[in-house]
Amino acid sequence: MSEPAPTAPPPTALGPLAVGVDIGGTKVAAGVVDARGRVLRRTRRDTPHRSKSPRHVEDTIVAVVEDLVAHGDDVVAVGIGAAGFVAADRSTVVFAPHLSWRQEPLRESLGRRLALPVFVDNDANAAAWAEHRFGAGRGESHLVMVNLGTGIGGGIVLDGRVVRGRFGIAGEFGHMRVVPDGLRCECGNRGCWEQYASGNALVREARALMSANSPVATDLFARVGGRPEDLTGPLVTEAAREGDALARELLGEIGRWLGVGIADLAAALDPGTFVIGGGVSAAGDLLLGPARQAFAGQLTGRGYRPSAKIVQAELGNEAGLVGAADLARVGAAGMAWADAGDTAMPSGGAAVPADGT
Numbered sequence: 001m002s003e004p005a006p007t008a009p010p011p012t013a014l015g016p017l018a019v020g021v022d023i024g025g026t027k028v029a030a031g032v033v034d035a036r037g038r039v040l041r042r043t044r045r046d047t048p049h050r051s052k053s054p055r056h057v058e059d060t061i062v063a064v065v066e067d068l069v070a071h072g073d074d075v076v077a078v079g080i081g082a083a084g085f086v087a088a089d090r091s092t093v094v095f096a097p098h099l100s101w102r103q104e105p106l107r108e109s110l111g112r113r114l115a116l117p118v119f120v121d122n123d124a125n126a127a128a129w130a131e132h133r134f135g136a137g138r139g140e141s142h143l144v145m146v147n148l149g150t151g152i153g154g155g156i157v158l159d160g161r162v163v164r165g166r167f168g169i170a171g172e173f174g175h176m177r178v179v180p181d182g183l184r185c186e187c188g189n190r191g192c193w194e195q196y197a198s199g200n201a202l203v204r205e206a207r208a209l210m211s212a213n214s215p216v217a218t219d220l221f222a223r224v225g226g227r228p229e230d231l232t233g234p235l236v237t238e239a240a241r242e243g244d245a246l247a248r249e250l251l252g253e254i255g256r257w258l259g260v261g262i263a264d265l266a267a268a269l270d271p272g273t274f275v276i277g278g279g280v281s282a283a284g285d286l287l288l289g290p291a292r293q294a295f296a297g298q299l300t301g302r303g304y305r306p307s308a309k310i311v312q313a314e315l316g317n318e319a320g321l322v323g324a325a326d327l328a329r330v331g332a333a334g335m336a337w338a339d340a341g342d343t344a345m346p347s348g349g350a351a352v353p354a355d356g357t
């Protein structure tokens, strides 16, 4: 046996690789991700329709992973980010509204077919982890991510760990009640946050003014050829950027509601940074300016406590797959340590953080 090197060997250029798979309602996006969060190779397929059996979605996942690992990369684990409730042990999708999964033991069935360790997470948890490790929350140990899409999803990283909750369902911020007896939500309750601060809320308000033939909606009307049903969130953002007063006002309103809800989250969780992602976050300061202002005016203990930063997410659509891959890579390293006994450390000085999950 040769002498051990006097200093730790340098990390390999890419570190251990993992595959991340982000399963959305319409697309399955996957990529090979290195230890610095870079996507080395990517692929995507259509998500099988929800009427199909769970096996169809599973087949699609197996196909994209096999496609990616066929290049001979040394992939150590596969991470799945799925929109839905994922049990806290990261093995079972309890409920996925856009898929036919109900109590689906995804980790076991995929692990068998792929012969790699598989970790399943909620997609918002994965995105929050990615922003914490490689994005807008780099270096921040206490981070809350709020995703403004059709609804509001969220992820929590406290003390450098993903907080999933006892049942895996933490971070469902969209259904916090911010307005007593407010607008009806599809969850059955009234006054949920996502009825006021989401992409759907933005489009709903704009369409209401268009349908009422409001003179303030003239510009938006022209953008969709007089068809309110064609209006989308990105179109409102575009109009706001180009100076349309109504579009700016509507984004400002969404921003204010965002700040109000974030102040409640700060009271409960006290993070150092809120990272705002999802489609609506593309509006940048047109959204975040009003959010910061409302937050400052609502924060409990304001003036007597440090205030969290509110920043725009950096990783965009790839946050889910990057985070899922990294959580799987870290998780697989943890399993290796456990298998080898508590005193064993990963060999080769690979860049695996000890602050994983």
Ligand SMILES: [Zn+2]
Pocket: 174, 175, 185, 186, 187, 188, 189, 192
């Ligand atoms: Zn609700």
